[in-house]
Amino acid sequence: MTQIKVDKEKCVGCGSCIELCPYKALRMREQKADYFLEACFLCGHCEAVCPVGAVQMATGLSALNLANVVESQSVKTLSSLETADLVSLMRSRRSCRRYKKENVSMSILEDLVKIGTTAPSGTNSQGWNFTILPTRDEVLVLGGRVAEYFKKLNRQAENVLLRTIIKYVGGDSLGRYYRNHYPSVSEALREWEDDGVDRLFHGAPATLLVTGKLSSSCPAEDALLATQNILLAAHSMGLGSCLIGFAVEAMRRDLAIMKKMEIPDGEQIYSVIALGIPAFEFKRPARRRAVLPRVLRFDREN
Ligand SMILES: Cc1cc2nc3c(=O)[nH]c(=O)nc-3n(C[C@H](O)[C@H](O)[C@H](O)COP(=O)(O)O)c2cc1C
Missing domain, CATH: 3.30.70.20 (Alpha-Beta Plaits)
Known part of the structure; x- marks a missing residue:
């Protein structure tokens, strides 16, 4: 055709x-x-x-048909978008680690997914997919599975012999985990089990999983660019968000969690985004390191 x-x-x-x-x-x-x-x-x-x-x-959506946003089809309106506003939106987005209990409506979550898909993608393959966990109950299902994974990992990391063997066979990954994360993860697991404190999802009432199709040309880049769109759009709607790398790690290493979340074979998880109405408001924008990242100016004469 x-x-x-x-x-x-x-x-x-x-x-x-x-x-x-x-x-x-x-x-x-x-x-x-x-x-x-x-x-x-x-x-x-x-x-x-x-x-x-x-x-x-012949194909493709011309409008996203968002339920909660009136979309402009005119690219001319972009000239009225102040860069200062965009920078302010970017700088005022902070990771949210305390949420109100209210749910985020399914239609807003669906809008966020659609907004995510406006991101660039490798060879336009749009290799992203999304799973919506719309209420706290679903978030807790994933949270429980992630906690199980880390409990198992902590048991392995506690084992000096196992750490030593792994160090000589395949590198120091378990040792590094033991030194850098084991104490805080142990404490978080204890709080989760004894006091019901959720240090993983920070009590978020909704979560989005962003996966990438491994058959597409750049699944990681596509998924992460869509993720950043979602974070900024959520912030502009007054929602708080937080990337949950610990959940990504658990899902990558324990395929049973991917199955439980009904993510098909051939997809990888790239981000887990906790979402909800923030319980606190940030009054000042983010600071970043005073020392700028290394920025070279390449000069062909050198
Ligand atoms: C790949 C990645 C994984 C992250 N994982 C977690 C996480 O598991 N838990 C958490 O509370 N924050 C997590 N964060 C949030 C970072 O800690 C946060 O972005 C950083 O401290 C900067 O703060 P800001 O987002 O408020 O500007 C993650 C961020 C990224 C980019």
Whole structure:
């Protein structure tokens, strides 16, 4: 099936679509653009750049149909978006570690997923998938499984002989875990079991899992870029969020958790995002290290 249609009556032959096409799927024929491949990777730049609306993609959503956000279809409005506002949004997003008990509505969670999919993706493969844990009950199912994983890991890490054997056979990963995380994880597990304190999800009433299809070209990058969109969009809606790396680690190492969460084979977990209404408001933006990361200026003369 032809994926891109060019209306020859409308086409003014400006060639913009041809110039922008990363796939070289269009060419000029009799001073009109012509799509001559059966398939490209459907980035849609040709449709988006055409000044007269002559190029049309056969597939793909033109609007996200968000339930809670009135979406503008006009890219012109972007010129009114102040960079200062964007920077302020980015800097004021903080990891939220205390939530109110109220649920986040399913329609907001679904909107966040759709907003996530506006991220760039390798060869436009959109290799992300999402699992919504809509209430505290579902979050606790995952939390319980993650706690089981860390209990098992802690039992292994306590074993000096096992740490020594692993060190000589396959590196010091268990030793490093023992030195860096074992004490705090032990304490968190004790609090979880004895006092019902949730140091893993911080009491979040909802969670999003972002997975990537391993068959796509850049599953990790796609999933993490979608994740960042979700974090910022959630923040702009007044929701708090926190990435839960401990849950990612457990799901990667214990495939039974992936199965329990009904994530199909052939997908990897890249982020676990706790979400909810924040119990506290941050009054000041994030600080970052005073020493900037190393930034080199490469000079071809050197
Ligand atoms: C990959 C990754 C994993 C993280 N895992 C956790 C986690 O398991 N628990 C947690 O409370 N915060 C976690 N965080 C949040 C970081 O601690 C937080 O982003 C960092 O301290 C900077 O603070 P900010 O997000 O408020 O700016 C994680 C962040 C990233 C990027």
